[in-house]
Amino acid sequence: MDWANLGFKYTKTDFRYISVWKDGEWDEGILTEDNRLSISEGSTAIHYGQQCFEGLKAYRTKSGDIQLFRPDENSKRLNDSCDRLLMPQISSDKFIDACKQVIKANERFVPPYGSNASLYLRPFVIGVGDNIGVKAAQEYIFCVFCVPVGAYFKGDISPVNFIVSDYDRAASKGTGSVKVGGNYACSFYPNKLAKDRGFADCIYLDPQTHSKIEEVGAANFYAITKENVFITPKSESILPSITKKSLIYIAQNHLNMKVEERDIFIDELSELKEAGACGTAAVITPIGMIEDEGKQYTFNGGEEAGEITKKLYKILTEIQFGDREAPEGWIFKA
Structure with a gap:
């Protein structure tokens, strides 16, 4: 990949994490190669905007290690969003573990040290299931995917x-x-x-x-x-x-x-x-x-x-x- 000219755009990576909330609890979650979600036409995420997301990054260090920057804070903020939209919370342990699984499964996409690029992770929660009334869903999907990224605005540290x-x-x-x-x-x-x-x-x-x-x-x-x-x-x-x-x-x-x-x-x-x-x-x-x-x-x-x-x-x-x-x-x- 052209690490120096990534920009901020979507790249399909190898794996993403998906967990489903049904009957009052989250399942264990899996890694999948499929980057398409199949959801009901009645999903509240589609009709009523019952969805939230986060953004965080993983970085390659000089020694070759990979580290996450303050993921616990992203976990807290995601749960604040879930609370506001009447969606089930995700424990901090589950959130951070999901992020780590996605990073490890897509390690080849983590930009090298010195490229000024990073691996951007996008966790999100959406209301799904067969619904039609204006109310909270009975089922939810928690997903984390990742993409390698460079600067969001062209020019990096340029004004x-x-x-x-x-x-x-x-x-x-x-x-x-x-x-x-x-x-x-x-x-x-x-x-x-x-x-x-x-x-x-x-x-x-x-x-x-x-x-x-x-x-x-x-x-x-x-x-x-x-x-x-x-x-x-x-x-x-x-x-x-x-x-x-x-x-x-x-x-x-x-x-x-x-x-x-x-x-x-x-x-x-x-x-x-x-x-x-x-x-x-x-x-x-x-x-x-x-x-x-x-x-x-x-x-x-x-x-x-x-x-x-x-x-x-x-x-x-x-x-x-x-x-x-x-x-x-x-x-x-x-």
């Missing part, structure tokens, strides 16, 4: 530009804080509008006042103030990013920075010297420019990632690829 959207990503008391498909389906149209105008994606504001920054496309937002404070939005309609949680720790404990999780008003943009999008897929993507109502705000000149963003990216990826000692509990050997 990209965004535009503020007039559309809402999620309601203030809706499902914005959990990882469900509906949050993403509704973003397709605003994303297309942004790309048609030459931007990488759009920035969503809070649904109540349209005055505060919430998310950057499918990623969390962070910024560095001119006083070197790491700031990131705080809202009940933002998905809690595991990458952002890790960056907060790194900023505080490695860079000795002050961190603030708070409202970030759109009219504060001129007071920021660096800005970025962060998430499992995006890792860290520096923001070069944000356009809002025709006005453009540039960060760090718009052509290169800022110094603090570079440091955050370097420390985070060194931990993920095993080049730096990780905080306790962050790394799980596959």
Whole structure:
């Protein structure tokens, strides 16, 4: 494979894990070569959006080992999503074991150390079975598959530009804080509008006042103030990013920075010297420019990632690829 030019796209790998919940319990689960699911036409996942998913990565270290980055946090977040949609939880042991089985069965797809690529795992839960009423399903499928991936946005650590959207990503008391498909389906149209105008994606504001920054496309937002404070939005309609949680720790404990999780008003943009999008897929993507109502705000000149963003990216990826000692509990050997 051309490891250096993978991008973020689907590749059929050898095996995926599937487990079925029926009669009140999950079965043991199996690995299968079939990448097609056969489900009832009445499945709640199809009609009512009763489904959720996760994203996490496995990394090849310099010694050749393979390690997972904070899968226990993904397990917790998946269960939060399941709770919100009245779907059965998956134990952390089952979740992590499923991920490890998929990694081992597809080891030849784990990119080599030094390629700056990784193995992306996509666990998901869907409501299935013969249903028609608007209610929770009686049967569910838990699946984990994997694909080798490179950078989510073209250019890796190079800055990209965004535009503020007039559309809402999620309601203030809706499902914005959990990882469900509906949050993403509704973003397709605003994303297309942004790309048609030459931007990488759009920035969503809070649904109540349209005055505060919430998310950057499918990623969390962070910024560095001119006083070197790491700031990131705080809202009940933002998905809690595991990458952002890790960056907060790194900023505080490695860079000795002050961190603030708070409202970030759109009219504060001129007071920021660096800005970025962060998430499992995006890792860290520096923001070069944000356009809002025709006005453009540039960060760090718009052509290169800022110094603090570079440091955050370097420390985070060194931990993920095993080049730096990780905080306790962050790394799980596959």
